[in-house]
Amino acid sequence: MLDGVEILTTSGIVLWRRHYAPIPRSVVNSLVADVFIEDRRLQTGDTQQPPTSYRKDKYTLKWTRAKDVGLVFVAVYQSLLHLSWVDTLLTAVKTLFLKEYAPELAKPHLTKLDPARFDPTFDALVRKLDTGSTRRPSVPDSEGPGELTPPSSSASATEEAVDEPPPPPPPQPLFRKPTAPASQRDDTSTDATPVPTPDTSRPSTPASHLLTAKSGPGKASRRARKAQQSFGNSSAPASSGDESATGRAQAGKTGTAKAKRRWDADGFAVEGEEEVLDYSTAGATPSQADNAAGQREAADVPAVDSAQMGTRTPKGHFILKDLDDDISALLANPPHQQNHPPTQTTPSDPTLLTTATTKLTSLFQNILGNKSLTATDLRLPLAQMRTHLLAKNVAREAADRLCAAVEEDLLNRKTASFTTVDATLRQAMSSALTKILTPSSSLDLLRDVTATTTTTTGAGARPRPYVISIVGVNGVGKSTNLSKLAYFLLQNGFRVLVVAGDTFRAGAVEQLRVHVGNLSALARRGGGGSISLFERGYGKDAAAVAREAVGFAAGGTTTTANAGGGAGGVGLLFDVVLIDTAGRRHNDARLMGSLAKFSQWAHPDKVFMVGEALVGTDSVAQARNFAKEFVDGTGRLRNNGIGMDGFIISKCDTVGDMVGTLVSMVHATGIPVVFLGVGQHYGDLRGLNVGWAVERLMR
Amino acid sequence: MATSSPWLTWAFSPTISAILVTLVISLLLPVLVHSYLYRKATAQALPAFLLIGPSGAGKTSLLTLFANGTPSPTHTSQETQTATCQLPSSALASTDRYRSVNDHTHDQPQLLLIDTPGHGKLRHHALASLTPATALKGLIFVVDSAAVSSAAGLTETAEYLHDVLLVLQKKHTQSRTSKGSQGIAVLVAVNKQDLFTSLPVGLVRQRLEEEVARVRLTRSKGLLVDSGVGLTDDGEADDESNWLGQYGSKEFKFGHMEEYGVEIEVVGGNVKGEGEEKGRVDGWWGWIGENL
Numbered sequence A: 001m002l003d004g005v006e007i008l009t010t011s012g013i014v015l016w017r018r019h020y021a022p023i024p025r026s027v028v029n030s031l032v033a034d035v036f037i038e039d040r041r042l043q044t045g046d047t048q049q050p051p052t053s054y055r056k057d058k059y060t061l062k063w064t065r066a067k068d069v070g071l072v073f074v075a076v077y078q079s080l081l082h083l084s085w086v087d088t089l090l091t092a093v094k095t096l097f098l099k100e101y102a103p104e105l106a107k108p109h110l111t112k113l114d115p116a117r118f119d120p121t122f123d124a125l126v127r128k129l130d131t132g133s134t135r136r137p138s139v140p141d142s143e144g145p146g147e148l149t150p151p152s153s154s155a156s157a158t159e160e161a162v163d164e165p166p167p168p169p170p171p172q173p174l175f176r177k178p179t180a181p182a183s184q185r186d187d188t189s190t191d192a193t194p195v196p197t198p199d200t201s202r203p204s205t206p207a208s209h210l211l212t213a214k215s216g217p218g219k220a221s222r223r224a225r226k227a228q229q230s231f232g233n234s235s236a237p238a239s240s241g242d243e244s245a246t247g248r249a250q251a252g253k254t255g256t257a258k259a260k261r262r263w264d265a266d267g268f269a270v271e272g273e274e275e276v277l278d279y280s281t282a283g284a285t286p287s288q289a290d291n292a293a294g295q296r297e298a299a300d301v302p303a304v305d306s307a308q309m310g311t312r313t314p315k316g317h318f319i320l321k322d323l324d325d326d327i328s329a330l331l332a333n334p335p336h337q338q339n340h341p342p343t344q345t346t347p348s349d350p351t352l353l354t355t356a357t358t359k360l361t362s363l364f365q366n367i368l369g370n371k372s373l374t375a376t377d378l379r380l381p382l383a384q385m386r387t388h389l390l391a392k393n394v395a396r397e398a399a400d401r402l403c404a405a406v407e408e409d410l411l412n413r414k415t416a417s418f419t420t421v422d423a424t425l426r427q428a429m430s431s432a433l434t435k436i437l438t439p440s441s442s443l444d445l446l447r448d449v450t451a452t453t454t455t456t457t458g459a460g461a462r463p464r465p466y467v468i469s470i471v472g473v474n475g476v477g478k479s480t481n482l483s484k485l486a487y488f489l490l491q492n493g494f495r496v497l498v499v500a501g502d503t504f505r506a507g508a509v510e511q512l513r514v515h516v517g518n519l520s521a522l523a524r525r526g527g528g529g530s531i532s533l534f535e536r537g538y539g540k541d542a543a544a545v546a547r548e549a550v551g552f553a554a555g556g557t558t559t560t561a562n563a564g565g566g567a568g569g570v571g572l573l574f575d576v577v578l579i580d581t582a583g584r585r586h587n588d589a590r591l592m593g594s595l596a597k598f599s600q601w602a603h604p605d606k607v608f609m610v611g612e613a614l615v616g617t618d619s620v621a622q623a624r625n626f627a628k629e630f631v632d633g634t635g636r637l638r639n640n641g642i643g644m645d646g647f648i649i650s651k652c653d654t655v656g657d658m659v660g661t662l663v664s665m666v667h668a669t670g671i672p673v674v675f676l677g678v679g680q681h682y683g684d685l686r687g688l689n690v691g692w693a694v695e696r697l698m699r
Numbered sequence B: 001m002a003t004s005s006p007w008l009t010w011a012f013s014p015t016i017s018a019i020l021v022t023l024v025i026s027l028l029l030p031v032l033v034h035s036y037l038y039r040k041a042t043a044q045a046l047p048a049f050l051l052i053g054p055s056g057a058g059k060t061s062l063l064t065l066f067a068n069g070t071p072s073p074t075h076t077s078q079e080t081q082t083a084t085c086q087l088p089s090s091a092l093a094s095t096d097r098y099r100s101v102n103d104h105t106h107d108q109p110q111l112l113l114i115d116t117p118g119h120g121k122l123r124h125h126a127l128a129s130l131t132p133a134t135a136l137k138g139l140i141f142v143v144d145s146a147a148v149s150s151a152a153g154l155t156e157t158a159e160y161l162h163d164v165l166l167v168l169q170k171k172h173t174q175s176r177t178s179k180g181s182q183g184i185a186v187l188v189a190v191n192k193q194d195l196f197t198s199l200p201v202g203l204v205r206q207r208l209e210e211e212v213a214r215v216r217l218t219r220s221k222g223l224l225v226d227s228g229v230g231l232t233d234d235g236e237a238d239d240e241s242n243w244l245g246q247y248g249s250k251e252f253k254f255g256h257m258e259e260y261g262v263e264i265e266v267v268g269g270n271v272k273g274e275g276e277e278k279g280r281v282d283g284w285w286g287w288i289g290e291n292l
Helices: A025-037 A086-100 A102-106 A119-129 A206-211 A222-230 A236-252 A286-300 A321-332 A335-344 A352-368 A375-391 A396-410 A421-437 A445-454 A478-491 A508-525 A542-553 A589-602 A618-627 A660-669 A690-698 B006-012 B016-037 B059-068 B120-130 B151-174 B201-221 B254-260 B282-290
Strands: A002-009 A014-019 A053-056 A059-066 A071-078 A310-312 A318-320 A466-471 A495-501 A530-534 A576-581 A606-612 A646-650 A673-677 A685-687 B048-052 B081-086 B110-115 B136-144 B184-191 B262-268 B270-272 B278-280
Touching (some): A025 A059, A396 A421, A421 A690, A445 A466, A466 A478, A466 A589, A478 A685, A495 A508, B059 B136, B184 B201, B184 B282
Parallel strands (some): A466 A606, B184 B262
Antiparallel strands (some): A673 A685
16 A cells, blocks of 8 residues: 655656655655665664665655666655565566656756656556555645546546546645545555554644645545544644635535535534635636536547557456556566676677777777776776775775775766776765765854853753763773863863763773863963863762763752862853763673663763774774664664764874774764864864865875 | 889979879868867857755755746755756846847847755765856855744754855955956845745845854864864965955855855745745846846
């Protein structure tokens, strides 16, 4: 019971779509963002193989791509169902679509296609594949030209096209309707699918909320509309939209004996029926005008000779002619099997002359460019590139994945003129590295701190201190980088509280005390901030110390801090709280488990993990194990399911060119690198310049 | 010499046939070479406009509206897309401003629109298209006027706008050729004016200016992003070159950018109308016409 299929270009334009139920735009948008652009693997759990399905809210999405023409084919269905035929459907849709629109797709600058040519093909495909009893009539999308299907008809696909054309949809306020439960839409289902609860949550940004596709009037079945109203969004505009929907359906159905019942906002049936809210048709009364228009236009529709298009089977099914042969051939022999034989044929027994000429031509083509890249062309340069990356201290897993991505990208492309295969490969690898290292949204720490500590309206009700915590394995430089961060914040005039959350290691608290002393001396010389240390000695629970410290910084009264300083004015005592934690091995479950409790008690705004640039392949495992520990109260990973907020890569001055750890850690988790530690003094902290890093890696 | 080949002697001798052959070769050879080199007629480069902006602002929808006349449904872009459009009859191109109104003999000019992805990881496409000195006549920065009403949306838009304007400023001040220091026209297209939560154009302009001022302040006070500075001594980062607009000023106004040849205009409109209404994009077409 598919919810919809969409075909879109890589530049985002939807070329063709078919919706059986209203699908919010954010679903496909998040598929594009999470899987294609950011390439997040965390949801599938399996990090080696490419993911084949994506889940978002209560939808599951499957997709396939046609790389050479830049198309993506997406199928959406409810997660509770398990549809096994979706993969076959997508492959068949891809092949047939490419065949049907081959001339248009060959042209550059494609922005629009005529969608109607593909509709019958698709309907035939679905009919063939969807053998379950859970089929439903298609709900045309509200943003298209709008085919109107009379609500409770289970008309076959070919008859839809010759139905009466729709009256123009009324202007409707752009409010999102709750999606109707799937089972109510289906008339003939015998599956015992549980009713999913309707999604009436209010999305956070008003803009996205208002722009989601509206389910058009009169296009849902009557039962579904009733369901929408009874689930009572209670907002008046939604119900007024439904009212006009019923008015629309009433006008659309010509010659039905029963009059439609309409419901108002309170759930009562409206008896007097003259009040139709749609004024868009110019005419005497809306219902009369629509009836007349419907009848007039029904007469205008040209007759269709059904025998040309297909045949009737003995059972009475009307099957389209050519398509059936195409489709059965396609389904019997899937294209991926057909592709295998050609690649396996190798030229047998080449003579000396042919090898010499092919070598010469390939050499010339290599220099001159415009060469179509095959797998054999790329094999050797890719192997060299992989070795190069490994020599730069990139983890093997990351190097393999990068090379696989670049190969997939370059296969069957033509090189530009006067560029060799090597140069093309380097260019592709540089852009892949840039894409991995560039963060989706850049971190502006000063802005965030200022916003949190001064805001009195909006999301945060009262100003509170900004909490940053630093985690990592033993000996990577957490305390040193924390002091560098404190120095940076002091130079910008903030009041900093350093919390000695490392209650285990000998000398940890004393080390921080020395740092705080140095920094307060530096702050006195210039800068305008103030710094203090909060410590509770050794042996205490780090989460408890952290919670106490945050409470103290927010202006708590009972506890006292050591080493006086920074008593602010009203409200907050400190602007920023920096929490140091104990180093822990990432494969020690007990120690890692205490991090979850720490994040739930301390509620850090930012969690930075420190990794040293010298670490080798262990970096991937470290990053992953740390990232999955940070769950909030509901068990979801904080920060939108990512876990941590950034990496600080320390000791970058000791590695020279071999900065591959950056790539390994970002590849493993998708978390961006925010700072680099470039020395052992307080001022040796830098932001990440992606161009510099990529240039170092490709050198 | 007697043993040299006879045709060489003949070629250098003053016979009529030799002269004729020389004439034919010397006249035909350049013609042949020219026709070989120019066998594909070089297309006249259309004036190009770049569509740029944060994710979800409506750039791809705008592209489909301008190219096809009606906006198509779109999703997040992953790649750049170009399309040729024709100026509608309602807009007047600046090249035609001296024509009479009754003159219908000419076609409206065509232009090339380049749409870039707005997602954070893919912004290098856009910024890379800015730097080469192609026939880029103008830049259209699309802003979602409803997202700007929230703090997060405003920050993202302002950061991107700041980066774009800084790239333009650097191109102007640091270019070594006179072609690179030509000005470019920027249109801040305030989209989605039909939404209930959208802000009016004047308010969007004011908020953007304030936020860009704040962004440039924190950028200047932030950490050096030149990672190479600590490791190698490649030179010092110049504070002044990274400061947008007038150095040291507290506020930022779009007018400050005129000194770098960047003329910014803020015009509102909407690509998709409510229900059956068409979008109002006349202001944007007018700007494009002026800068064609």
